[in-house]
Structure formats: C-alpha cells, structure tokens
Amino acid sequence: MKKINPNIDKNNRVISIRNLKKSFDDFDVLKGVDLDLYQGENLVVLGRSGTGKSVLIKIIAGLLKADSGDINVLGSDLNNLTSVELDQLRLKIGFSFQNSALYDSMTIRENLEFPLVRNQKNLSRHEIDRIVNIVLEAVELSHTINQMPSELSGGQRKRIGIARTLILKPEIMLYDEPTAGLDPITSIEINKLINGVQKRFNTSSIIITHDLTCARSVGDRIVMLLDGQFQYEGSFEEVFAAGDDRVKAFYDYNFIE
Numbered sequence: 053m054k055k056i057n058p059n060i061d062k063n064n065r066v067i068s069i070r071n072l073k074k075s076f077d078d079f080d081v082l083k084g085v086d087l088d089l090y091q092g093e094n095l096v097v098l099g100r101s102g103t104g105k106s107v108l109i110k111i112i113a114g115l116l117k118a119d120s121g122d123i124n125v126l127g128s129d130l131n132n133l134t135s136v137e138l139d140q141l142r143l144k145i146g147f148s149f150q151n152s153a154l155y156d157s158m159t160i161r162e163n164l165e166f167p168l169v170r171n172q173k174n175l176s177r178h179e180i181d182r183i184v185n186i187v188l189e190a191v192e193l194s195h196t197i198n199q200m201p202s203e204l205s206g207g208q209r210k211r212i213g214i215a216r217t218l219i220l221k222p223e224i225m226l227y228d229e230p231t232a233g234l235d236p237i238t239s240i241e242i243n244k245l246i247n248g249v250q251k252r253f254n255t256s257s258i259i260i261t262h263d264l265t266c267a268r269s270v271g272d273r274i275v276m277l278l279d280g281q282f283q284y285e286g287s288f289e290e291v292f293a294a295g296d297d298r299v300k301a302f303y304d305y306n307f308i309e
C-alpha cells in the first residue's frame with residue numbers, strides 16, 4: 053500500500069471536471085463524469101476495457117473534444133481556449149501513451165531532444181544536453197543515450213517514453229496503461245518510477261490501469277469508472293470494500309485468476 057503523500061495540496065485543483073459527457077454516434081461513453089485532481093496527487097482511474105478511460109484523458113489533453121461539461125485544466129477553461137492557447141496548455145501536460153511511441157530511426161538522445169528542439173527553439177546545445185541528461189538520469193538509463201530503441205527492452209522503452217514526456221517539464225502527467233505488456237518485476241520498476249517522478253518533478257498525475265498492483269502502489273486515490281460515471285472513489289482499500297459485484301469481479305480477475 054502507498055504511504056500517505058505529504059505533497060498533496062487539497063487547496064489547489066489542477067484539474068476540475070463537472071458533468072462531462074461524450075458520445076460516439078449513439079454510443080454514450082462518458083455520461084456525466086466529475087473529477088478533481090489535486091496538486092501533487094497520483095489519481096488512478098480503474099475501469100474495464102472500453103469504459104472510456106482513454107477517451108477521458110484524451111479530452112483532458114485537448115486531443116478530443118467533449119460534447120458537454122465544464123473542464124478546467126491548470127486554471128484554463130478548455131471549452132474557451134483558442135487553438136494557440138490550447139497548444140500552450142498542452143505543453144504543460146505530459147501524455148505517456150500505451151505504446152511508448154519512440155521513433156525507431158532515431159537514437160535515444162535524438163528521441164529525447166525532439167520535443168525540446170521543436171518547442172523551445174532558442175535553447176543552446178549545452179542546455180539541451182543538460183536537460184536530456186537530467187531526464188535520462190531520472191529514469192536510470194543514462195547509459196542508453198546513443199542506443200537505438202530496438203536495442204532496448206520493453207520496460208526500458210517505456211522508461212524512455214516517460215523521460216521524453218518529462219523533457220518539457222510538464223505540470224500534469226497522464227499515464228495510459230503504464231505497465232501493460234510488462235512482466236511483474238518490470239511493472240514494479242515502472243510503479244516506482246511513477247512515484248519517483250511525482251516526488252522529483254512535483255507533478256500531478258492521472259494513471260489509467262487495469263493492473264491493481266500498479267493501482268495500489270502508485271495511487272494516492274482511486275476512482276472507478278463504471279457505466280460512464282465514477283461510482284467509487286477513495287483509497288485502494290475503500291474502493292474494493294464496496295459490495296458491488298462489478299468491483300469484486302475486477303478484483304478477483306487481478307488477484308485470483
């Protein structure tokens with residue numbers, strides 16, 4: 053179980069969402085989601101496949117538009133931003149995708165430099181090297197700097213993906229299935245990294261996962277998405293104390309089968 057995180061600031065909501073709805077054709081995916089993320093917090097979103105977890109974080113990252121609802125991210129009302137303002141806000145949000153999305157033809161250094169060179173055009177060579185070294189060291193992979201992604205393990209690629217997300221110093225981190233496809237030991241290392249990132253970079257994070265070991269070790273708070281709404285919220289133990297059969301089935305699948 054995760055220790056109480058002293059860095060959470062309950063007076064500072066970095067994300068605040070009310071009554072968010074999103075449908076695709078006649079399929080209602082999100083049916084009135086309310087969510088708060090506090091500064092310094094790791095919030096885990098649990099839910100079965102297809103319940104809309106990825107849709108939710110894509111809306112938060114401005115990659116998809118909600119049909120209705122109030123969405124405030126880092127003090128900005130997402131419904132009222134110009135495209136330039138949205139681009140600026142996106143730079144403060146790190147999105148760690150399920151498949152790490154590294155460029156296969158670039159070295160690790162080039163992969164890490166890419167977002168920096170594209171978004172901060174007046175950085176000196178020395179400054180770029182300094183920032184690359186900081187994030188590589190944070191994910192404990194400094195020695196891979198000149199390697200190609202194909203030479204790394206799945207877990208290492210995942211760590212480099214997280215390093216690349218950190219390079220623009222995001223205030224919010226969104227992790228989509230950070231341990232998917234990894235063995236249990238590598239998954240534990242990723243969980244430690246997520247907690248390490250929170251402490252070292254003072255980020256606030258939403259972590260989407262089916263992996264309850266991940267949820268238990270990184271989540272300061274857990275919410276469960278069921279039928280398009282958050283229905284249970286609290287510590288890991290509180291959420292799984294709920295008598296709901298759907299919650300119980302989720303737990304049993306992870307720990308029994």
Ligand SMILES: Nc1ncnc2c1ncn2[C@@H]1O[C@H](COP(=O)(O)OP(=O)(O)OP(=O)(O)O)[C@@H](O)[C@H]1O
Nearest residue numbers: 076079081099100101102103104105106107108262
């Ligand atoms: N761009 C889209 N167009 C149409 N339907 C979509 C689109 N994006 C998502 N959906 C649908 O919305 C539903 C929720 O998708 P989403 O990817 O958010 O699920 P999820 O909870 O993240 O699932 P998983 O755990 O398997 O990743 C799915 O039925 C999906 O087919």
